Amino acid sequence: MNILITGAGGMLGRKLIAKLLAAGSVADRPITSMALTDMSGLSDLAPLGRVRTVVADLCQRGVATSVIESRPELIFHLAAVVSGEAEAEFEMGYRVNLDGTRALLEAIRKLGPGYCPRFVFASSVAVFGAPLPEVIDDDQGLTPLTSYGTQKAICELLLADYSRRGFIDGIGIRLPTIAIRPGKPNKAASGFFSNILREPLAGAEAILPVDESVRHWFASPRAAVGFIVHAATLDTAKLGSHRSLNLPGVSATVGEQLEALKRVAGEGAVALVKRVPDPQIIKMIGSWPRSFDARRARELGFVAESSFDEIIRVHIEDELGGEVVRGPCP
Amino acid sequence: MNILITGAGGMLGRKLIAKLLAAGSVADRPITSMALTDMSGLSDLAPLGRVRTVVADLCQRGVATSVIESRPELIFHLAAVVSGEAEAEFEMGYRVNLDGTRALLEAIRKLGPGYCPRFVFASSVAVFGAPLPEVIDDDQGLTPLTSYGTQKAICELLLADYSRRGFIDGIGIRLPTIAIRPGKPNKAASGFFSNILREPLAGAEAILPVDESVRHWFASPRAAVGFIVHAATLDTAKLGSHRSLNLPGVSATVGEQLEALKRVAGEGAVALVKRVPDPQIIKMIGSWPRSFDARRARELGFVAESSFDEIIRVHIEDELGGEVVRGPCP
Numbered sequence: 001m002n003i004l005i006t007g008a009g010g011m012l013g014r015k016l017i018a019k020l021l022a023a024g025s026v027a028d029r030p031i032t033s034m035a036l037t038d039m040s041g042l043s044d045l046a047p048l049g050r051v052r053t054v055v056a057d058l059c060q061r062g063v064a065t066s067v068i069e070s071r072p073e074l075i076f077h078l079a080a081v082v083s084g085e086a087e088a089e090f091e092m093g094y095r096v097n098l099d100g101t102r103a104l105l106e107a108i109r110k111l112g113p114g115y116c117p118r119f120v121f122a123s124s125v126a127v128f129g130a131p132l133p134e135v136i137d138d139d140q141g142l143t144p145l146t147s148y149g150t151q152k153a154i155c156e157l158l159l160a161d162y163s164r165r166g167f168i169d170g171i172g173i174r175l176p177t178i179a180i181r182p183g184k185p186n187k188a189a190s191g192f193f194s195n196i197l198r199e200p201l202a203g204a205e206a207i208l209p210v211d212e213s214v215r216h217w218f219a220s221p222r223a224a225v226g227f228i229v230h231a232a233t234l235d236t237a238k239l240g241s242h243r244s245l246n247l248p249g250v251s252a253t254v255g256e257q258l259e260a261l262k263r264v265a266g267e268g269a270v271a272l273v274k275r276v277p278d279p280q281i282i283k284m285i286g287s288w289p290r291s292f293d294a295r296r297a298r299e300l301g302f303v304a305e306s307s308f309d310e311i312i313r314v315h316i317e318d319e320l321g322g323e324v325v326r327g328p329c330p
Numbered sequence: 331m332n333i334l335i336t337g338a339g340g341m342l343g344r345k346l347i348a349k350l351l352a353a354g355s356v357a358d359r360p361i362t363s364m365a366l367t368d369m370s371g372l373s374d375l376a377p378l379g380r381v382r383t384v385v386a387d388l389c390q391r392g393v394a395t396s397v398i399e400s401r402p403e404l405i406f407h408l409a410a411v412v413s414g415e416a417e418a419e420f421e422m423g424y425r426v427n428l429d430g431t432r433a434l435l436e437a438i439r440k441l442g443p444g445y446c447p448r449f450v451f452a453s454s455v456a457v458f459g460a461p462l463p464e465v466i467d468d469d470q471g472l473t474p475l476t477s478y479g480t481q482k483a484i485c486e487l488l489l490a491d492y493s494r495r496g497f498i499d500g501i502g503i504r505l506p507t508i509a510i511r512p513g514k515p516n517k518a519a520s521g522f523f524s525n526i527l528r529e530p531l532a533g534a535e536a537i538l539p540v541d542e543s544v545r546h547w548f549a550s551p552r553a554a555v556g557f558i559v560h561a562a563t564l565d566t567a568k569l570g571s572h573r574s575l576n577l578p579g580v581s582a583t584v585g586e587q588l589e590a591l592k593r594v595a596g597e598g599a600v601a602l603v604k605r606v607p608d609p610q611i612i613k614m615i616g617s618w619p620r621s622f623d624a625r626r627a628r629e630l631g632f633v634a635e636s637s638f639d640e641i642i643r644v645h646i647e648d649e650l651g652g653e654v655v656r657g658p659c660p
Contacts, residue, residue, distance in 0.1 A: 090439075090495065109420075129571065141471020142487070145571055150491040154484045157472070161480040165420065241459065241475055 001029040004072035006058060006104065007079030009041030011181060012122070015225045016076060017045065026074060027233040037067055038079065058100040064107035071115055074232055077104060078122045082188040086148035087284070097151035105158055109167040119159065119168040120231045122175055123244055125217055127153040130287040138246060138296040145287040146189075156244040163236075163243050171231045172244030176219040176292075176304070179257075180315040189284045193218065196254070197261055197312060200269035201324055209278035212255035215290040219249040220314040223304045230302055238300060248304040250311060251291035260308040264316070265324050331359040334402035336388060336434065337409030339371030341511060342452070345555045346406060347375065356404060357563040367397055368409065388430040394437035401445055404562055405498075407434060408452045412518040416478035417614070427481035435488055439497040449489065449498040450561045452505055453574055455547055457483040460617040468576060468626040475617040476519075486574040493566075493573050501561045502574030506549040506622075506634070509587075510645040519614045523548065526584070527591055527642060530599035531654055539608035542585035545620040549579040550644040553634045560632055568630060578634040580641060581621035590638040594646070595654050 003020070007013050017036065025031055035052045036042055042053040056063045058079060079100055086093030101121070108117060128136060129145030142153040152174075159170040180201075181194035192209050193216060199206035219227070227247050239245075252260075262270045294302070305311050316324055333350065337343050347366065355361055365382045366372055372383040386393045388409060409430055416423030431451070438447060458466060459475030472483040486502045493500040510531075511524035522539050523546060529536035549557070557577050569575075582590075592600045624632070635641045646654055 139471065141469065141473075142483075143471075143572065144487065144491070145494065147491055147495070150487050153472075153487050157474065157480050157484050157487075161474070161477055164475065165477070242473065 001026050001031050001074060002070060002072045003031060003034045003074045003076070004037070004067055005034065005076045005078065006037045006100075007077070007122075008036030008045065008053070009038035010078060011183060011221065012178070012224055012228070013038070013076075013078050014045070015221055016078070016228055017051075019225050019229060026229070033070070035067055035070065035072065058103050059095050064103035065110070068104070068107040068111060071111065072117055074118045074120075075104070075108075076120045076122075076228060076232070077101065078228075080122065081148070082186055083124075083126055083146055083148035083284070084189040084191070085187040086151060087146055087189070088187075090147060093147050093151060097148065098154055101155045102158060105162050105168065109162065116166060116169055118232055118236070119162075119170040120228060121155060121159050121170060121172040121244075122228070123152045123156055123172040124149065125174050125176060125246070125289045125292075127156065127174060128289045132289055135291045135293050136246065136289050137293045140246075146284060160241065160243045164241065169236050170243050171234075171236055171239060173227050173231050174244060174246050175224055175227065176217045176247060176249035178221055178224050179218045179311060180220070180319075182221065182315070182319045189281050190216070190288075192281070193254070193257070196273050197257060198315070200261060200272040201265055201312075201315065201320065203272075205272045205274055207276045208254065208273050209276060209281045210254060210285055211277075211282075212258065213253055214285055215251060215253045216285070217249045217251055217289055217292055218308070218311060219247065219304045220311045222314050222318055223249075227302055227304075234300055245297045245300070245302070246292045246294045247297045247302050248294040249292065250305050250308055252308045257308055260312055263309060264312045331356050331361050331404060332400060332402045333361060333364045333404045333406070334367070334397055335364065335406045335408065336367045336430075337407070337452075338366030338375065338383070339368035340408060341513060341551065342508070342554055342558070343368070343406075343408050344375070345551055346408070346558055347381075349555050349559060356559070363400070365397055365400065365402065388433050389425050394433035395440070398434070398437040398441060401441065402447055404448045404450075405434070405438075406450045406452075406558060406562070407431065408558075410452065411478070412516055413454075413456055413476055413478035413614070414519040414521070415517040416481060417476055417519070418517075420477060423477050423481060427478065428484055431485045432488060435492050435498065439492065446496060446499055448562055448566070449492075449500040450558060451485060451489050451500060451502040451574075452558070453482045453486055453502040454479065455504050455506060455576070455619045455622070457486065457504060458619045462619055465621045465623050466576065466619050467623045470576075476614060490571065490573045494571065499566050500573050501564075501566055501569060503557050503561050504574060504576050505554055505557065506547045506577060506579035508551055508554050509548045509641060510550070510649075512551065512645070512649045519611050520546070520618075522611070523584075523587070526603045527587060528645070530591060530602040531595055531642075531645065531650065533602075535602045535604055537606045538584065538603050539606060539611045540584060540615055541607075541612075542588065543583055544615055545581060545583045546615070547579045547581055547619055547622055548638070548641060549577065549634045550641045552644050552648055553579075557632055557634075564630055575627045575630070575632070576622045576624045577627045577632050578624040579622065580635050580638055582638045587638055590642055593639060594642045
């Protein structure tokens with residue numbers, strides 16, 4: 001199995017690589033080679049066995065063709081500019097999120113008949129925007145209200161058309177907001193959902209820019225990597241013409257997140273969360289989905305956490321070696 | 331009022347130009363200049379007063395910038411490769427229908443703050459694909475099953491994002507299938523819906539490639555031009571974030587079309603329709619919408635015909651000088 005991963009230097013990419021290398025195979029087929037692309041952040045991944053790294057911009061002429069040349073049978077397309085950045089940097093968002101994806105799809109198509117790789121596309125619940133029902137079902141239409149969501153929705157449409165035409169065997173997975181993101185905050189508008197847990201769990205302050213009543217849809221990084229690998233192996237004949245899926249997750253308010261934090265790490269941890277309302281984030285988040293009935297994905301075997309307490313426990317196990325810094329009592 | 335019309339050489343473009351020149355104004359604002367673009371077919375339009383014609387490909391470097399340079403306040407973007415051709419010629423469909431639209435939108439955006447033209451985009455009911463409810467309402471999601479429908483759906487998403495960002499004041503109108511198209515058959519897969527009426531009305535044979543039970547959604551060219559002009563003048567604040575609309579029309583089966591033909595032109599006309607099933611058209615049409623509850627558009631003042639008999643009468647008035655060739659009795 002020859003694999004290509006774009007956006008490999010990102011948080012999900014790195015976790016996916018670790019999981020694939022540990023398993024050594026995908027659906028019982030041994031991994032023979034793995035190519036990784038990203039704009040940067042691949043230097044520590046190069047020494048891994050069977051792995052070729054390409055630090056490159058997929059939009060630049062020839063790059064997509066070059067990474068597709070070896071005919072990877074399985075492509076994980078994770079490369080993206082995140083939501084806040086795509087909103088702030090209009091051109092960059094379209095260039096990376098739309099043109100980059102299209103360059104990759106075109107490179108695949110142009111290799112011609114007989115080449116039709118499995119193409120796993122990391123989409124987002126940001127393809128949906130207000131007005132939305134309280135619980136979104138599998139028939140909800142694409143109504144993005146951000147440039148990021150627009151770009152993801154466009155790529156889903158391309159994925160479906162390229163699959164229908166037989167150029168790729170595509171599957172788009174609308175990842176819930178990932179929490180708790182490890183590492184430093186990124187420029188995603190949704191970043192605070194992780195910050196308000198990760199930082200207090202490490203004994204540090206965090207800023208909450210929205211009201212505690214804000215409800216959103218979550219899965220852990222561990223669950224997200226599980227989704228991505230499952231998408232690589234499931235029988236896409238079951239998808240029919242609708243190639244993109246809402247995934248299971250946990251619906252929780254910010255208040256419920258903080259209650260879970262209190263149960264796991266005490267009052268002191270919650271006291272580290274400072275309220276600093278941010279009108280721009282409040283406006284963006286207001287149009288985002290709150291909960292899903294992801295029946296189709298569950299029937300296809302996708303599995304997520306069942307509570308926010310579980311999401312926090314996953315973070316403590318995977319990122320903190322099982323230990324939490326308990327903050328001082330307020 | 332400075333106006334730009336793309337795809338001006340097409341059937342709708344020519345009818346729109348005639349209507350605008352006859353009126354001399356749009357929403358009581360005198361038309362001061364009109365630029366027309368198309369790949370060809372503009373030579374007879376050049377001598378019209380106040381009209382500049384540009385025979386050019388919008389995708390070619392600099393063309394979109396050049397036609398936007400004079401800052402048209404009203405843009406009718408009608409240029410498109412039709413459905414059958416977009417399905418047969420994958421690259422051309424994406425180049426014209428997606429890249430051409432994007433080039434235009436980017437040229438507008440790059441003129442910078444202070445320029446935000448009304449942008450009327452001719453979309454299509456092909457943005458919807460099976461499985462569909464018998465009657466489609468205004469909340470139906472984008473689920474195209476053709477490359478043409480995919481390209482139109484992508485452009486609708488761009489239109490919404492560019493409008494939200496304040497680069498254009500966009501409105502997308504999902505035109506019903508236009509019947510009866512005058513002139514020669516084009517490469518639209520839906521062309522037979524017109525051919526089976528237009529040709530017999532002129533005493534000629536026509537081919538019916540699908541079953542008489544096939545139901546579809548129609549408006550006359552006159553109604554379509556009315557939609558386009560209405561879209562140029564209505565208050566887009568009423569659209570909210572959903573910038574594209576299903577339009578009113580007439581839902582009819584092929585059988586009902588032929589009954590209307592019989593009422594207007596007699597049995598002899600119907601006998602000129604030859605059944606030659608075409609599996610490719612049958613497959614495409616099978617995924618197309620059959621009927622709409624276009625309440626939102628009707629509330630916004632869009633008006634269509636109320637029966638297929640009326641659609642035929644419009645054709646006879648507008649194209650045949652009010653007269654029909656009655657075929658011989660079978």
